[in-house]
Amino acid sequence: MGDRFEKLQDRLRDWTKADLPGEIWHSVDLFDQDDYDILVVPSFSVDQQVGEKIEGFLHYEERLLFSLIRLRNPHTRVIYVTALPLCPIVIDYYLQLLPGIPFSHARERLLPISLYDGSLKPLSKKILERPRLVDKIRRALRPNKAYMVCYNCTELERKLSLELDIPLLAASPDLLHWGSKSGSREIFAECNIPFPDGSFTVTSTEELLEELYELWLRQPDLKRIVVKLNEGFSGEGNALLDLRPILDYAPDKCERVETINALDKQLQNLSCQAEGETWESFSKRIPKLGAIVEAFIEGEVKRSPSVQGYIRPTKEVEILSTHDQILGGADGQVYMGCHFPADAAYRLKLQDLGLKVGEALAARGAMERYSVDFITVQHPETNEWDIQAIEINLRKGGTTHPFMTLKLLTNGNFDYDTGLFLSQQDQEKHYIATDNLQKEQYRGLLPNDLMDIIAEKRLHFDSSSRTGSVFHLMGALSEFGKLGLTSIGNSMEEAEEIYERVEAVLDEETKNYGDRASSLPLNWDKA
Structure with missing residues (x-):
């Protein structure tokens, strides 16, 4: 199995070396021009008991819907597999964000597939248990012009890659140890990076x-x-x-x-x-x-920043972004959201440390996305920040989709020298993002209701100013009262104002909701 998988992965390296304009694997990550079939399997292959504790866990499969960005290339096709059906209006919402591509053209190149299976088994396992579906997907993909992306790569994702005979743009499951808590500590020690x-x-x-x-x-x-x-x-x-x-x-x-x-x-x-x-x-x-x-790192002024990087199949390492994470839970250790970019006091240092980790991972054969979480504590007398590395993630995460959303909607670039993101007009861009805007009163809101509110209150992203909010996890709204969003501004203050307005509007719209009737009858289009 290992040799076959490595031969498939060699295709990625061959494509990298191919004499094609635009450096093909630079474009795959940053959504420039590419001509491939992309199978998106947003399988959260994690301990099932962990999944049971997270409300709306199955709907986290929607976090990879930013992959539909690739459809802005008129030759690219995407197959997006989910355990539960995606609401059509949610798909439409993402496709309408694509710049310069007719909605109908992009829609024809998207094949959404639902397994109608609400169990907490990993999605990849569910697919493998359905051989007719595996065969259908295999026949839908162009030979030697397709690859697979996922949330994290385990033996299940590798097996699916082999069944479909397509490479997997992810770190091999043989490298999972280096993304574990213990493996992370080994890498930090090797790279002389401070850790607790x-x-x-x-x-x-x-x-x-x-x-x-x-x-x-x-x-x-x-x-x-x-x-x-x-x-x-x-x-x-x-x-x-x-x-x-x-x-x-x-x-x-x-x-x-x-x-x-x-x-x-x-x-x-x-x-x-x-x-x-x-x-x-x-x-x-x-x-x-x-x-x-x-x-446990104690401190009066303490933050939890992270750095995100990308390893190409050629082992080149690139820093993508830094964030200050927003943590919650009883002891402040549960990821709730993030600010981009991280504080100027330490973000360049984070980039340097992240690059060291990426190079160590690349030397072991890792590829695609990785991130490193840190704890920073400010010294009360000198105001200097002590930085301690906490964990490596060999997977996509909560900071992946907001950054790629920013990249798509502004067509800008991350500047390594400053750690800032600049639009094509050299305007700084900042955002606040969350997967956990959750309130009891939001329960019962359908995705269509959310779209009505977005349109009526003008909460959507403004393409002229390139500011506003982009929503995700909409499938979790009705049952769990849970929503995700990325609020983009020209400063952190503006991004926070945009976020706070969204929350205030949703609070007002759902206050005493039962006392208010809809202004449109259900059959309004036939009235």
Whole structure:
């Protein structure tokens, strides 16, 4: 299987070397000119129990709808597979954003496929369980002119790539270790990048307790320790162990066995990020997924920035963007959204560190997108920022779609020297983006209702000023009251104002909604 897969991946490298105008793989990522069939399989191949904790998890497949941007090339075709049907108006919404392409022409080159399967099994597994569908997709793709993209690459995505006989634009599943919590720490050590003290992989509670003890012994002033499953999603695999209630049992105050017993008991009070998670359920996944322990970074002024990069099949590494992440949850470790760009005080440093990580990943054979998460703490006296690397993600993530949306709608470019994004008119562009604009009162809103509100209140993106909001995760709105959006402005202040106006309008439109009747009858077009 490995040799066959590598031969398929060699096609990507051959296309890269092909004497074609525009550097083909530069264009694939940045949506310039390319002439390929693209199979989009937005499969979240993650621990099923993690998915169960995230409301509207299946609708996160909509985050890769920015891939429809590729249809702006009149020769490109896209097959987009989802577990549940996409609302037609959602597809129309994205196609109407395409510049210079008639809507009908783009629509003819898009084949959406739904499996009508609402289970939490990975989408790739669902496809493989349907051989007739696999055959249909295979026949729809042009031989030697097609490739596959996905959210993250596991053995399932590799198997699907082999079944379809098309290359997969993603890091091989053989490299997944380097995107795990433990593998990330190994890369950071190799690249001499600062990262929090902690452990590598443990696979039992007994090993975990030993590592907790050793970490506390090395750092007797610790107040909290983070326990992380080796594979997680959006911070849902993280838990926080508070040492303050058991300070009397610190390693420098009593015997080793007493400290370990105290730690064991305190684990029962572990603060898990996932709602409803307990130490009992969390610990059951440690043998399967592995876990690490890590010193919790304290600080009065603390942020969670990230850097995004791209590795071409030729092993060239490019920095795409930096963000300041917006974190929430009980202990502030769950990804809620982001600001672009990251603060000027440290974004260029993040770019340099991200480039080092990308080069280390490229040397191991990785390709396509990756990101690195950090924690920065401002020193109260010098105002300098201490930067600690936290995690590498070998996949697309929550910062992928807003940046690519910005790229499409402004036709601008990221400037590595400043860390800014400039439009074609050299206007700075900033945005705030989220996957988690969620309120109880939004439940029951259909995508069509949202479109009515967007049109009536003029919340849509303004192509003349290249500012405004672009929406996603619309399929999660009716059942979960959950929506995603990217608000673009010419300054961070303007982007935040645009975002706040969207939220204010939605709040007003859904306030006492039952007391108001629609201004149009359901059969208005026949009235």
